[in-house]
Amino acid sequence: LGLADRVFVTMDSLTMLTEAVASGRSTYALCPGNADEASSNTHLRYVRELIANGLVQPIHPGRDGATPAMTKTPREIDYSAAITKLLEKTGWNP
Secondary structure (H helix, E strand, O other): OOOOOEEEEEOOOHHHHHHHHHOOOEEEEEOOOOOOOOOOOHHHHHHHHHHHOOOOEEEOOOOOOOOOOOOOOOOOOOOHHHHHHHHHHHOOOO
């Protein structure tokens, strides 16, 4: 996920959906056309909250238009802070 420009996941896996959101990447949920709209369905309520909070953009295959456009420049990944913490914890001095 760290190298992704955007992430597409199906809305049936809350784990995948949550990990995609946590990655900080643009996240798109592929939604079936016959999703139950019952407010008692906690799974769908969670997905709807992610959408309402702008954390996920829903895609309904066959109903929505084109796939969302890619961003123009990929994000730069900087692992230096994590590496520094790891070196401090292990006491290793290169």
